[in-house]
Amino acid sequence: xxxxxxxxxxxxxxxxAEILDQNRDVIAGQAGQDxxxxxxxxxxxxxxxxxxxxxxxxxxxxxxxxxxEIVVETMGGLNPAYPFVKACLEAGKHVIxxxxxxxxxxxxxxxxIARDKNVxxxxxxxxxxxxxxxxxxxxxLMGERIxxxxxxxxxxxxxxxxxxxxxxxxxxxxxKEAQNLGYAERNPEADVEGHDTCRKIAILTAMxxxxxxxxEDIYTEGITKITDVDFKYAEKMGTSVKLFGxxxxxxxxxxxxxxxxxxxxxHPLYAVSDVYNGIMVRGNMLGTSMFYGSGAGxxxxxxxVIADIIEAAQNMKxxxxxxxxxxxxxxxxMDRVSFRYFIRMAGTYRNKEQDVRAxxxxxxxxxxxxxxxxAVLTREMTEGEMKAAxxxxxxxxxxxxxxxxxxxxxxxx
Amino acid sequence: xxxxxxxxxxxxxxxxAEILDQNRDVIAGQAGQDxxxxxxxxxxxxxxxxxxxxxxxxxxxxxxxxxxEIVVETMGGLNPAYPFVKACLEAGKHVIxxxxxxxxxxxxxxxxIARDKNVxxxxxxxxxxxxxxxxxxxxxLMGERIxxxxxxxxxxxxxxxxxxxxxxxxxxxxxKEAQNLGYAERNPEADVEGHDTCRKIAILTAMxxxxxxxxEDIYTEGITKITDVDFKYAEKMGTSVKLFGxxxxxxxxxxxxxxxxxxxxxHPLYAVSDVYNGIMVRGNMLGTSMFYGSGAGxxxxxxxVIADIIEAAQNMKxxxxxxxxxxxxxxxxMDRVSFRYFIRMAGTYRNKEQDVRAxxxxxxxxxxxxxxxxAVLTREMTEGEMKAAxxxxxxxxxxxxxxxxxxxxxxxx
Numbered sequence: 001x002x003x004x005x006x007x008x009x010x011x012x013x014x015x016x017a018e019i020l021d022q023n024r025d026v027i028a029g030q031a032g033q034d035x036x037x038x039x040x041x042x043x044x045x046x047x048x049x050x051x052x053x054x055x056x057x058x059x060x061x062x063x064x065x066x067x068x069e070i071v072v073e074t075m076g077g078l079n080p081a082y083p084f085v086k087a088c089l090e091a092g093k094h095v096i097x098x099x100x101x102x103x104x105x106x107x108x109x110x111x112x113i114a115r116d117k118n119v120x121x122x123x124x125x126x127x128x129x130x131x132x133x134x135x136x137x138x139x140x141l142m143g144e145r146i147x148x149x150x151x152x153x154x155x156x157x158x159x160x161x162x163x164x165x166x167x168x169x170x171x172x173x174x175x176k177e178a179q180n181l182g183y184a185e186r187n188p189e190a191d192v193e194g195h196d197t198c199r200k201i202a203i204l205t206a207m208x209x210x211x212x213x214x215x216e217d218i219y220t221e222g223i224t225k226i227t228d229v230d231f232k233y234a235e236k237m238g239t240s241v242k243l244f245g246x247x248x249x250x251x252x253x254x255x256x257x258x259x260x261x262x263x264x265x266x267h268p269l270y271a272v273s274d275v276y277n278g279i280m281v282r283g284n285m286l287g288t289s290m291f292y293g294s295g296a297g298x299x300x301x302x303x304x305v306i307a308d309i310i311e312a313a314q315n316m317k318x319x320x321x322x323x324x325x326x327x328x329x330x331x332x333x334m335d336r337v338s339f340r341y342f343i344r345m346a347g348t349y350r351n352k353e354q355d356v357r358a359x360x361x362x363x364x365x366x367x368x369x370x371x372x373x374x375a376v377l378t379r380e381m382t383e384g385e386m387k388a389a390x391x392x393x394x395x396x397x398x399x400x401x402x403x404x405x406x407x408x409x410x411x412x413x
Numbered sequence: 414x415x416x417x418x419x420x421x422x423x424x425x426x427x428x429x430a431e432i433l434d435q436n437r438d439v440i441a442g443q444a445g446q447d448x449x450x451x452x453x454x455x456x457x458x459x460x461x462x463x464x465x466x467x468x469x470x471x472x473x474x475x476x477x478x479x480x481x482e483i484v485v486e487t488m489g490g491l492n493p494a495y496p497f498v499k500a501c502l503e504a505g506k507h508v509i510x511x512x513x514x515x516x517x518x519x520x521x522x523x524x525x526i527a528r529d530k531n532v533x534x535x536x537x538x539x540x541x542x543x544x545x546x547x548x549x550x551x552x553x554l555m556g557e558r559i560x561x562x563x564x565x566x567x568x569x570x571x572x573x574x575x576x577x578x579x580x581x582x583x584x585x586x587x588x589k590e591a592q593n594l595g596y597a598e599r600n601p602e603a604d605v606e607g608h609d610t611c612r613k614i615a616i617l618t619a620m621x622x623x624x625x626x627x628x629e630d631i632y633t634e635g636i637t638k639i640t641d642v643d644f645k646y647a648e649k650m651g652t653s654v655k656l657f658g659x660x661x662x663x664x665x666x667x668x669x670x671x672x673x674x675x676x677x678x679x680h681p682l683y684a685v686s687d688v689y690n691g692i693m694v695r696g697n698m699l700g701t702s703m704f705y706g707s708g709a710g711x712x713x714x715x716x717x718v719i720a721d722i723i724e725a726a727q728n729m730k731x732x733x734x735x736x737x738x739x740x741x742x743x744x745x746x747m748d749r750v751s752f753r754y755f756i757r758m759a760g761t762y763r764n765k766e767q768d769v770r771a772x773x774x775x776x777x778x779x780x781x782x783x784x785x786x787x788a789v790l791t792r793e794m795t796e797g798e799m800k801a802a803x804x805x806x807x808x809x810x811x812x813x814x815x816x817x818x819x820x821x822x823x824x825x826x
Contacts (some may be wrong), residue, residue, distance in 0.1 A: 001636040019556060021556060026555075026556060026557070026558055027555075029623075030556065030734075069627045075794045120662055128801060130700065130702060131702055132549050132552075132553035132554065132702070135549075136549065139548055139552045140537075140545035140552075141716075142439075142440075142719075142724075143436055143438070143443065143716060143722070144439070144722055210442075246655070249489065268705065269683070271684040284435075285432050285711055285712040285713065285715065285719070286543045286712070286716040286717075288707070289544055289704070290706065291702070292702060292703040293699065293700065294699065297700070299699070299700070300699050303554075303698040305542050306555075306557075306698070307552075307554065310556055311555075314734070321443075321445070321727070
């Protein structure tokens with residue numbers, strides 16, 4: 001019999017309690033013994049819940065109870081999650097977390113404490129919700145040199161972009177609907193500005209390289225500047241726009257970014273819609289594979305926590321090799337990363353052709369009927385080159401008191 | 414240092430040798446020690462290959478060399494693969510195979526020998542080529558009650574169906590192209606009649622239930638009767654036809670089948686095209702997730718073998734819990750399984766409406782311009798009910814010396 005404590009009885013924590021109960025027999029079979037919930041730590045009481053008699057308010061009860069061998073952290077945020085998790089590991093308990101902020105900020109230290117104490121620190125649920133992705137990286141693709149990980153890692157923004165794509169909604173309208181449905185927070189910044197995706201791609205990059213990645217090194221751009229007009233062009237081009245977290249690894253160099261990207265129908269992530277997540281992994285031998293599923297939600301995310309509990313139960317006496325070391329992985333400056341670009345400009349292409357070609361070289365042109373603007377798809381160039389080209393073009397337009405570039409979206413088409 | 418032998422230097426075996434060499438450092442890092450290829454068993458010599466000096470022709474060399482702790486079987490077929498693998502396990506060696514026929518026919522016995530000898534019998538590459546699916550079932554979804562596994566598990570048939578769908582090719586034309594490209598064998602029966610998919614879904618069903626599944630119990634229908642006319646209707650309906658291997662598990666009862674199925678654009682497997690494979694897994698807590706990638710090919714499949722080698726290397730002294738027991742899982746008779754059906758009939762709907770409704774009840778009608786036939790989409794009914802309805806309809810037509818049903822395809826729309 002293994003005793004578990006859950007810290008934080010919110011959406012995910014209550015899901016973990018629910019699955020521990022409902023799938024008790026499956027879990028016992030896989031873990032090799034019964035797994036029982038002993039405590040739930042929360043500031044609140046839940047008198048009508050099935051865990052009413054397990055609620056404790058004092059972390060010390062869990063920390064000091066030697067019978068509790070596995071602790072699940074589903075509080076979110078850094079404080080008190082960080083000191084609590086650290087104390088549990090130092091007390092020789094296995095810790096499982098769904099908290100991407102914690103893993104992105106303190107993962108290196110917590111992984112090292114787990115190794116030193118010969119316990120495990122698992123975090124499958126911190127990325128991709130119910131989609132197995134952390135474990136496949138250390139259990140299934142171990143013989144691969146990972147060359148790229150690209151994910152649609154945030155269900156809220158994917159829901160908004162899908163609404164804009166399929167129904168012609170504006171960003172504001174789609175955000176409002178997401179908020180009404182409970183998919184987006186009242187303050188949606190962490191999602192729509194890409195911060196959530198940034199922490200997740202930082203964790204995946206660290207898993208793939210085996211080195212610490214500072215999420216602050218990753219260029220991060222959200223979806224707030226994407227408009228319904230962009231999707232009108234996308235429709236004509238047979239493309240869509242998705243918020244990608246991408247990491248490319250080549251010869252020890254890593255480029256990583258979070259940004260809306262225009263992709264075509266043949267991209268493996270094109271069909272990942274609504275609140276679903278999808279993660280593409282390219283290995284040097286395997287080629288491209290893709291993992292798809294519910295990136296959030298109570299039970300899917302809790303299911304990933306349960307898988308971690310079972311792996312901990314199967315490895316009570318040994319530290320499973322995973323994660324990364326304190327060696328810092330450098331991330332290339334964004335200016336050196338290359339893309340094609342979808343660029344919208346004021347005016348008509350016929351009048352601007354010379355300026356466009358002077359600034360951007362050869363381009364593909366896309367025109368919509370009845371719009372006083374046009375769009376081009378550039379050749380592949382670095383961000384630095386693109387910025388110089390946009391500046392040059394805008395300067396030539398400004399000389400004539402005319403507007404220049406209205407929108408720039410990276411493109412993988 | 415761990416010494417490995419590879420039995421069979423064909424496509425996959427040579428891929429394994431290549432990755433062991435090219436990704437040597439990655440593999441050593443994950444395995445915790447160097448992994449070296451010592452022997453390659455083949456009837457032929459390969460004087461110009463990088464493994465020329467490792468070729469042996471006599472299995473006994475491998476069986477009797479105590480230094481060889483991991484043996485990879487990539488010969489295919491049952492003889493001599495079965496006696497060789499059995500002998501290796503009995504000699505206390507870990508065995509890894511890519512051979513679905515072997516696993517489907519003798520997996521139960523080989524898994525038990527591995528348990529008895531405290532070694533491992535792994536077979537990730539036997540299903541889905543490079544796509545991790547066996548390992549996710551025992552490493553990632555362990556806390557789930559698996560309710561459904563549906564896979565596009567055969568790249569050859571998926572290539573043929575994609576050609577028919579996207580280019581209007583006939584079955585014969587698409588098959589010929591697949592043969593010319595090397596995707597289909599000269600004798601394509603194992604692929605196009607569904608036998609390959611049958612063995613794979615049998616293995617996945619056994620993994621999901623923990624019980625032995627006799628692949629001969631699984632209703633298996635190939636794609637040879639699918640025509641370009643079917644795809645004309647599919648285009649009008651916004652659907653496609655894919656060869657599914659499906660297993661549904663509910664309350665200890667299992668229904669499993671291999672058959673072409675008509676699906677809509679919102680099915681997670683709709684976008685799995687060409688030679689790619691995709692496997693959808695539905696769990697009671699997780700909901701739907703999907704794994705996508707190269708279902709065949711030298712390096713992707715070999716990469717799955719390498720992952721098995723690494724897991725064996727990490728568990729040299731213990732049997733990893735996976736697979737199934739000798740308890741037999743019953744499979745429901747196909748007549749009791751329910752679908753909607755896409756049915757094409759001779760004549761015009763206007764003239765046949767009464768007979769159609771008498772036999773099938775309410776239906777959705779699909780008509781193509783200029784065809785002396787029409788199609789209907791029935792309500793959900795069991796196979797038994799459908800067969801009775803088709804017989805009844807055909808009898809009523811025959812009375813009038815008219816043709817009846819021309820085609821029946823199961824539909825999940």
